[in-house]
Amino acid sequence: MVELLGVTKRFPGVLAVDRVDLALLPGEVHALLGENGAGKSTLVAMLSGLVEPDAGRIRVAGEERRIASPRAALQQGISTVFQHVMLVPTLTVLENLVLGMSWWRRPDRAELEQRLAGIRSAFGIALDLDQTTGELSLGEQQQIEIVRALLRRSRVLILDEATSMLTPQGADELGALMRRLVKSGLAVVFITHKLDEACRFGDRITVLRLGRKVGELAPEGLAAMDQAAAVEEVVGLMFGDRSIAEARPSRLRKAEGPPVLSVRGLTVTGATRLARADDVSFELRPGEILGIAGIDGNGQKQLAEALAGQRTAAAGSIVLDGRDITRAGVAERRRLGLRYLTDDRIGEGAVGGFPVATNAVLKEIGAPPFWSGGPFLLGGIERPGRIAAHARELIDRYDVRTPDEATPIGRLSGGNIQKVLLARELSGDARVVVFNKPTHGLDVQNIMASRNRIAAIADAGLAVLLISTDLEELLDVADRIAVMAAGRLTGIVANDEGARARIGALMIGRAA
Amino acid sequence: MSASLETTLDEGGADTSGPRRALAHLALVTLGPILAALVLSGLVLLALGVDPFAYYGYVAQRGLFSWLGLQQTLTRMAPLLCLAAALIVAFRAGIWNLGIDGQFLLGAVTSAALAPFLITVLPAGAVLLVAAAGAALVGALWSLLPALLRAYQQVNEIITTLMMTFLGVSFANLLVKLVFLDPGTTVPQTRTLPVADRLPTLFGTTISGGLVLGLVAVVVVHLVMTRTAFGLKLRTVGENPLAARHAGLDVPLLTVAVFAISAGFAGLAGGIEILGVHGNLQAGWNPAYGLAVIPLVFLARFNGFAAIVFVFFYSALMIGGESAARRIGVPHYFTLVLVANLLILLALAEYLDHRRRRAG
Numbered sequence: 001m002v003e004l005l006g007v008t009k010r011f012p013g014v015l016a017v018d019r020v021d022l023a024l025l026p027g028e029v030h031a032l033l034g035e036n037g038a039g040k041s042t043l044v045a046m047l048s049g050l051v052e053p054d055a056g057r058i059r060v061a062g063e064e065r066r067i068a069s070p071r072a073a074l075q076q077g078i079s080t081v082f083q084h085v086m087l088v089p090t091l092t093v094l095e096n097l098v099l100g101m102s103w104w105r106r107p108d109r110a111e112l113e114q115r116l117a118g119i120r121s122a123f124g125i126a127l128d129l130d131q132t133t134g135e136l137s138l139g140e141q142q143q144i145e146i147v148r149a150l151l152r153r154s155r156v157l158i159l160d161e162a163t164s165m166l167t168p169q170g171a172d173e174l175g176a177l178m179r180r181l182v183k184s185g186l187a188v189v190f191i192t193h194k195l196d197e198a199c200r201f202g203d204r205i206t207v208l209r210l211g212r213k214v215g216e217l218a219p220e221g222l223a224a225m226d227q228a229a230a231v232e233e234v235v236g237l238m239f240g241d242r243s244i245a246e247a248r249p250s251r252l253r254k255a256e257g258p259p260v261l262s263v264r265g266l267t268v269t270g271a272t273r274l275a276r277a278d279d280v281s282f283e284l285r286p287g288e289i290l291g292i293a294g295i296d297g298n299g300q301k302q303l304a305e306a307l308a309g310q311r312t313a314a315a316g317s318i319v320l321d322g323r324d325i326t327r328a329g330v331a332e333r334r335r336l337g338l339r340y341l342t343d344d345r346i347g348e349g350a351v352g353g354f355p356v357a358t359n360a361v362l363k364e365i366g367a368p369p370f371w372s373g374g375p376f377l378l379g380g381i382e383r384p385g386r387i388a389a390h391a392r393e394l395i396d397r398y399d400v401r402t403p404d405e406a407t408p409i410g411r412l413s414g415g416n417i418q419k420v421l422l423a424r425e426l427s428g429d430a431r432v433v434v435f436n437k438p439t440h441g442l443d444v445q446n447i448m449a450s451r452n453r454i455a456a457i458a459d460a461g462l463a464v465l466l467i468s469t470d471l472e473e474l475l476d477v478a479d480r481i482a483v484m485a486a487g488r489l490t491g492i493v494a495n496d497e498g499a500r501a502r503i504g505a506l507m508i509g510r511a512a
Numbered sequence: 513m514s515a516s517l518e519t520t521l522d523e524g525g526a527d528t529s530g531p532r533r534a535l536a537h538l539a540l541v542t543l544g545p546i547l548a549a550l551v552l553s554g555l556v557l558l559a560l561g562v563d564p565f566a567y568y569g570y571v572a573q574r575g576l577f578s579w580l581g582l583q584q585t586l587t588r589m590a591p592l593l594c595l596a597a598a599l600i601v602a603f604r605a606g607i608w609n610l611g612i613d614g615q616f617l618l619g620a621v622t623s624a625a626l627a628p629f630l631i632t633v634l635p636a637g638a639v640l641l642v643a644a645a646g647a648a649l650v651g652a653l654w655s656l657l658p659a660l661l662r663a664y665q666q667v668n669e670i671i672t673t674l675m676m677t678f679l680g681v682s683f684a685n686l687l688v689k690l691v692f693l694d695p696g697t698t699v700p701q702t703r704t705l706p707v708a709d710r711l712p713t714l715f716g717t718t719i720s721g722g723l724v725l726g727l728v729a730v731v732v733v734h735l736v737m738t739r740t741a742f743g744l745k746l747r748t749v750g751e752n753p754l755a756a757r758h759a760g761l762d763v764p765l766l767t768v769a770v771f772a773i774s775a776g777f778a779g780l781a782g783g784i785e786i787l788g789v790h791g792n793l794q795a796g797w798n799p800a801y802g803l804a805v806i807p808l809v810f811l812a813r814f815n816g817f818a819a820i821v822f823v824f825f826y827s828a829l830m831i832g833g834e835s836a837a838r839r840i841g842v843p844h845y846f847t848l849v850l851v852a853n854l855l856i857l858l859a860l861a862e863y864l865d866h867r868r869r870r871a872g
């Protein structure tokens with residue numbers, strides 16, 4: 001239906017996509033798999049009209065076409081559902097659906113409802129037209145975007161990292177929906193960096209690596225092997241010989257002694273019903289990793305920010321090493337050893353335009369030895385030599401891939417920014433580290449490296465609070481796992497045999 | 513600018529002419545637009561029926577190459593430099609304080625009201641100190657409302673500072689006419705500080721000592737913003753307030769501090785102009801220096817040393833342009849036309865340079 005022939009796209013300094021051929025056939029879920037920077041997003045951008053290839057051709061229904069703008073892409077019947085929901089949260093579902101349709105006439109609600117009824121019976125998506133979009137879950141919002149594509153009579157539907165915002169059940173539902181969509185004759189492109197999803201949902205799998213297409217598994221081949229074999233095959237394509245399935249050596253569990261951090265009845269108000277922390281209590285011992293599981297947006301961020309001191313607690317207490325820090329500010333908590341690695345690396349963790357070296361000391365502005373003179377000289381005179389040397393040491397120790405320490409941090413990849421931020425949080429006397437979704441958006445290699453690092457941190461005697469929406473991650477490294485829902489901790493279970501089932505029960509609201 | 517330097521160096525590779533090429537490139541993207549602006553403004557002059565060579569020659573002669581003109585140029589630089597310092601603090605911290613004209617004028621009123629009164633009770637040195645400090649304080653106070661609105665309610669300061677300028681200019685007028693009026697004259701103006709008690713001039717010339725204050729202000733501001741912990745905190749707030757909060761900085765407090773420092777310098781600029789040059793304030797006087805200094809500071813990319821150079825040339829242009837207005841009949845605000853042309857062409861050069869580098 002749509003064919004890419006030898007498309008190439010070059011950005012300053014990188015060859016993002018290098019002579020890639022891709023055929024999108026009706027009735028097929030085409031999974032596009034690759035690490036960060038493999039070229040997935042650029043391919044999507046070319047198909048959806050955001051960028052044009054430097055070389056190569058695009059054929060739509062056998063005819064050569066240019067896709068010069070998003071509008072052109074829609075006209076060719078190519079719709080894209082992006083990773084981040086592109087809906088207006090304050091409008092109703094109906095209003096979002098008719099956005100971009102003919103502006104000169106009033107939307108015909110009766111006709112729309114009729115077509116929605118058709119979509120409901122064919123694909124099982126039911127929408128309440130009068131709800132405000134922002135109040136819906138991310139999964140429901142995604143369904144609105146898919147329905148919008150269907151209303152436009154699209155022939156190709158691109159789902160860009162569509163499962164990254166979803167719960168495991170949500171992902172399964174999406175998989176079933178994709179199946180129904182392709183049955184009706186659509187071509188679906190499913191972009192992911194998760195192996196098992198590609199193997200479970202894809203009819204055809206294309207693997208990208210460093211901008212090149214390194215392999216394609218056709219439906220015939222895929223059908224012949226079971227899922228484990230398919231995963232093995234794809235891993236081979238993605239990493240050559242490297243395997244991600246290496247077993248983690250079991251940690252020296254030495255979580256003992258008195259708790260280093262005790263949180264009692266911590267309550268933080270938030271903007272919405274879900275986004276708050278409500279009467280949260282837990283204890284954390286040195287050398288222990290406590291995982292916080294739960295669906296994104298259930299107060300995890302509020303909890304993390306309250307612990308870091310970025311948000312004031314409405315009630316409750318936080319005690320670090322026997323010292324009440326409930327009223328202490330961010331800087332004081334950091335000095336006492338409480339560190340927070342934010343989930344929003346670029347938006348909050350770093351100043352993109354500042355050099356790596358400056359970002360590495362951003363939480364210690366004015367502190368010796370990087371500044372001299374102290375409070376009498378406007379907080380101290382900068383000592384660029386010390387700051388650069390410190391940065392070079394961290395770059396070396398944490399294996400940060402950067403041209404040098406003077407490079408603006410915004411030019412680094414997500415994984416490398418993460419390393420700089422981690423280095424910053426661990427420097428000095430850290431006692432407790434709060435991680436908020438530390439591996440979110442990283443590629444498989446960096447995910448494994450980050451998890452190993454988190455385990456190593458705990459082995460070194462630090463206490464770790466690991467907030468993650470990835471249950472596998474928590475089962476992989478945590479000692480105990482708490483489940484957070486609607487701002488409350490609904491239970492804490494030890495991570496042993498059967499933990500998965502008990503956490504699953506907690507997540508859907510039953511007692512363990 | 514550093515990015516373009518870097519790229520040119522990269523292109524130069526191991527070639528030893530790399531740095532020289534970079535310098536040539538810098539000159540091209542900076543001097544090229546200046547020349548083009550002169551030509552374009554010359555065409556405007558031609559359309560007005562004025563010989564551009566005669567005009568430029570006269571402006572250069574009066575603003576730069578005559579001793580009297582040069583002294584005036586250097587004196588005029590004083591308030592402009594203080595305003596540049598005010599803007600560099602604010603812009604580097606991501607605060608668009610466009611209300612410097614109002615802050616300037618109220619600072620001027622404060623000095624003009626305080627100095628002639630205090631001179632009867634205090635020694636001259638103390639009078640100058642108190643009057644200048646008062647000017648800075650009042651300027652800072654005038655920015656308090658926009659500062660609090662921005663710090664605690666995220667109200668856009670571009671709008672509020674501009675509105676406060678309209679209020680400030682009218683309020684300054686009102687104060688001169690109703691409160692600080694000199695009963696001894698028929699024109700509405702404040703009482704006059706005797707020439708002997710004004711800011712000392714430099715080395716027997718007529719150059720106001722305010723020039724030294726202005727130069728010190730710009731250099732200190734530049735060094736504070738680039739070399740100290742306080743400056744880095746302000747720049748962090750400016751570049752990414754979320755990251756600043758994450759790093760434990762008190763963003764609202766720092767925001768208010770930026771407003772106070774910036775508006776304080778603007779008020780000081782008004783004080784210097786009164787204490788160094790005019791000695792009194794006439795109702796309706798509003799030189800609107802801010803209009804010209806804002807683009808100059810942008811041209812200098814918030815760099816203090818570059819700002820000094822631009823302020824010097826603009827000052828010469830102003831002085832020469834004022835003479836030319838009397839002599840040749842070209843309105844003195846033609847200098848603003850020239851600056852506007854220069855800005856547009858510099859932006860254009862930057863855009864073309866950027867595109868060329870991306871293509872290459």
